[in-house]
Amino acid sequence: MILAPIDWAIIGAYLLFSLLIGVWVMRKAGKNSEQFFAAGKNMPWWLLGISMVATTFSTDTPNLVANIVRTDGVSGNWVWWAFLLTGMLTVFVYANLWKRSGVLTDVEFYELRYSGKMAAFLRGFRAVYLGFIFNVVVMATVSLAAIKISGVLMGLSPVETVVIGGLVTVIYSSLGGLRGVLLTDFFQFFLALGGSLIAAYVALNHPEVGGLSGLLEHKEVVSKLNILPDFSDPSQAIGIFIIPLVIQWWSVYYPGAEPGGGGYIAQRMFAAKDENNSIAAVFFFNAAHYALRPWPWIIVGLCSIIVFPEVADLKEAFPDASGVADHDMGYPAMLTFIPTGWLGLVVASLTAAYMSTISTHLNWGSSYLVNDFYKRFIRPDSSEKELVTVGRISTVILMIVAGALALLLQNALDSFQIILQIGAGTGLLFILRWFWWRINAGSEIAAMFIAFAVALYFQFAHAHTGLPEVTGWQELIIGVIVTTIGWLSVTFMTRPTDYKTLVNFCEAARPGGPGWQNVINRAKEKGEDLEPLEDEAWRVPQGLLCMVLGCIAVYGALFATGYWIYGKWILASIITVVALVSSGLLYKAWRKLIKIRPDEELFDEE
Missing domain, CATH: 1.10.287 (Helix Hairpins)
Incomplete structure (x- = not known):
C-alpha cells in the first residue's frame, strides 16, 4: 500500500503539531515534579476525561476488538465490556478517596496506607515492577499493533515503525510532561474518533460487503451479531460472559480498569482541581469508552470477515506483514480500501491513538521510577530540577525497551490474556484496602507474587505436568482462588499496620465504614479524640x-x-x-x- 503525497502531508502535519505542543508547554512542565507528573493538580474534568478516553483508544484496541469479533462474535467483547463495573465503582466510590489522599502517584499510596520496611519495599518494588516491567509490556503490545497497521498501510518494516513512532512520541512526552500529554490527547481524541467513523463507512461500502443490509444478511456474519452469547453453548457463555461479569471485573488488575482505581486513571484523578472534577472526569471516560467508541470498530471487524474470511487470506493479501498476520490484522486490512486523502486522515488518527497511549504510559511509568524509586530510595534530597531531568531520561529509556520488546510479540489478544492472568486475584485486595484496616503491606506483597507465579505456571509449566488442559477462564478462576487464599492467609499471619499510620490514613482519605471501627475503638480506649472519623458520613x-x-x-x-x-x-x-x-x-x-x-x-x- 503506497500513500499519496497528500496522505503523507496530513500525517506529517499531525506529527509536527504534536511536537509543537510539547515545546510550547516545556517550560511550565519543567518547573517541578508536580507540574511534570500531575500538571500542577489543577486540571478540569473535561480535559482529564477526554485524555483518559484518548489513552485507552490505542492502535491495539480496534485490532483487539476485530480479533474478538472475528473469533467469538460481537458477544465476545464482554471480556472487556465487563470492566465497566470496575470503572463505575471507581467513579462513585474511589475517585474522591484518591483525590483526598494527596499523593503524587498511586504507588506513593503504599506508605500512606501501610507502615514499616515492608511498606517501603512494596513502594519501591511496585514502582519498578509497574513503572518499568509491566508498563513496558503494555507499551510493547500497543507498538505491536502499530507495527501491523504500518506494515499493511505504509509498507514500513517493524523497526522503522518503532523508531519513527517512538521518536516523535518520546520527544513531546519528555518535553511537555503530563500537561503536554493532556493537551495532545485532547486533539488526538477527536482525530481518532473521526478516523474510526471513516473506517466504518468505507468498510460498509466495500463491494463485497454491500452496505449495512449486506453486512447484516451475510451468511458468515449473521452468527456473529448476537450481543449476548449463545447460552446453549455453556463453554462460550461461561468464558466470555459469566466469568467476566461475575469474577473478572473485581478480581483482576488491568491497566485502565484497576479495581479501586489506579495507574494512569489515578494519575488523572490526582491532576484534577478538586474531588468533583475527579469524579466527573472518570465518569466521562467510562461513558465514552464503553458507549461511544465500540461500534465503529465492531462494524469494521464484521466487514473484514466477508472480505478476508481466514488468516491465510490476510497473509496472501499482505505478504510484507505475513510474519505477524493474525485475526487482529483484520482491522488494518480493511483500512487499505480508504481513498487517498481520507486515508492520510485515518492513518493520522491511528498515529494519534498510538501516541496518546504511549505518551501516557511513558509519563506514568516515569512518575513511578522518579517519585517512588529515585527520589524515595536513591536521592531523597534531589532538587526539583533534577527530578524533572531524571523523568525525561527515564521516559527515553522506557520507549527504547518497549520498542525492542514489541519486535518479539505476535498477537494482541494473547498479550491481553497474559496481562489478565498476571493480575488475577489481586483486584479484591485493591478494593478492600481502603475499607478494611487489617490489610497490610504483606497482603499486597503476597498477592502480587502469588498471582505472578500462577501466571508463569500456566504460561510455561502446566502443559508439561500431565494434568488436564484448562481454558483461559478456568486459568483465571484458579488464579483468583489461589491468590485470594494466599494473601488472606498472609494478612492474618503478619502484624497489622502501625496504629498511628492507620489513623493518619483515615484523617487524610476519610474512607469511613465499619471496616475502620476497630481503629476508632482503639482510639477511644487511648482517650484520643477521633470524633471526625467516627462522625464521617459513609x-x-x-x-x-x-x-x-x-x-x-x-x-x-x-x-x-x-x-x-x-x-x-x-x-x-x-x-x-x-x-x-x-x-x-x-x-x-x-x-x-x-x-x-x-x-x-x-x-x-x-
Whole structure:
C-alpha cells in the first residue's frame, strides 16, 4: 500500500503539531515534579476525561476488538465490556478517596496506607515492577499493533515503525510532561474518533460487503451479531460472559480498569482541581469508552470477515506483514480500501491513538521510577530540577525497551490474556484496602507474587505436568482462588499496620465504614479524640447505588446503539428508554452523593 503525497502531508502535519505542543508547554512542565507528573493538580474534568478516553483508544484496541469479533462474535467483547463495573465503582466510590489522599502517584499510596520496611519495599518494588516491567509490556503490545497497521498501510518494516513512532512520541512526552500529554490527547481524541467513523463507512461500502443490509444478511456474519452469547453453548457463555461479569471485573488488575482505581486513571484523578472534577472526569471516560467508541470498530471487524474470511487470506493479501498476520490484522486490512486523502486522515488518527497511549504510559511509568524509586530510595534530597531531568531520561529509556520488546510479540489478544492472568486475584485486595484496616503491606506483597507465579505456571509449566488442559477462564478462576487464599492467609499471619499510620490514613482519605471501627475503638480506649472519623458520613452505599444506575445507563446506550444499527426498532426503543430513565435517576442519586460531604472544619480545627 503506497500513500499519496497528500496522505503523507496530513500525517506529517499531525506529527509536527504534536511536537509543537510539547515545546510550547516545556517550560511550565519543567518547573517541578508536580507540574511534570500531575500538571500542577489543577486540571478540569473535561480535559482529564477526554485524555483518559484518548489513552485507552490505542492502535491495539480496534485490532483487539476485530480479533474478538472475528473469533467469538460481537458477544465476545464482554471480556472487556465487563470492566465497566470496575470503572463505575471507581467513579462513585474511589475517585474522591484518591483525590483526598494527596499523593503524587498511586504507588506513593503504599506508605500512606501501610507502615514499616515492608511498606517501603512494596513502594519501591511496585514502582519498578509497574513503572518499568509491566508498563513496558503494555507499551510493547500497543507498538505491536502499530507495527501491523504500518506494515499493511505504509509498507514500513517493524523497526522503522518503532523508531519513527517512538521518536516523535518520546520527544513531546519528555518535553511537555503530563500537561503536554493532556493537551495532545485532547486533539488526538477527536482525530481518532473521526478516523474510526471513516473506517466504518468505507468498510460498509466495500463491494463485497454491500452496505449495512449486506453486512447484516451475510451468511458468515449473521452468527456473529448476537450481543449476548449463545447460552446453549455453556463453554462460550461461561468464558466470555459469566466469568467476566461475575469474577473478572473485581478480581483482576488491568491497566485502565484497576479495581479501586489506579495507574494512569489515578494519575488523572490526582491532576484534577478538586474531588468533583475527579469524579466527573472518570465518569466521562467510562461513558465514552464503553458507549461511544465500540461500534465503529465492531462494524469494521464484521466487514473484514466477508472480505478476508481466514488468516491465510490476510497473509496472501499482505505478504510484507505475513510474519505477524493474525485475526487482529483484520482491522488494518480493511483500512487499505480508504481513498487517498481520507486515508492520510485515518492513518493520522491511528498515529494519534498510538501516541496518546504511549505518551501516557511513558509519563506514568516515569512518575513511578522518579517519585517512588529515585527520589524515595536513591536521592531523597534531589532538587526539583533534577527530578524533572531524571523523568525525561527515564521516559527515553522506557520507549527504547518497549520498542525492542514489541519486535518479539505476535498477537494482541494473547498479550491481553497474559496481562489478565498476571493480575488475577489481586483486584479484591485493591478494593478492600481502603475499607478494611487489617490489610497490610504483606497482603499486597503476597498477592502480587502469588498471582505472578500462577501466571508463569500456566504460561510455561502446566502443559508439561500431565494434568488436564484448562481454558483461559478456568486459568483465571484458579488464579483468583489461589491468590485470594494466599494473601488472606498472609494478612492474618503478619502484624497489622502501625496504629498511628492507620489513623493518619483515615484523617487524610476519610474512607469511613465499619471496616475502620476497630481503629476508632482503639482510639477511644487511648482517650484520643477521633470524633471526625467516627462522625464521617459513609458515602459507599449511595456510591454503590450510583454505580448500578451508571452501569445500566451506559450499557443501555451501548446496546441501544447496536440494536438501532441492526434495525431492531422495538428492542432498540425499549433499551433507549431504559437508558434515559436510568440516566435521570443517576443524576438525582449523584446530586445526593455530592451532598454527603465530610465536615472539613473538624479536620482543620484538629
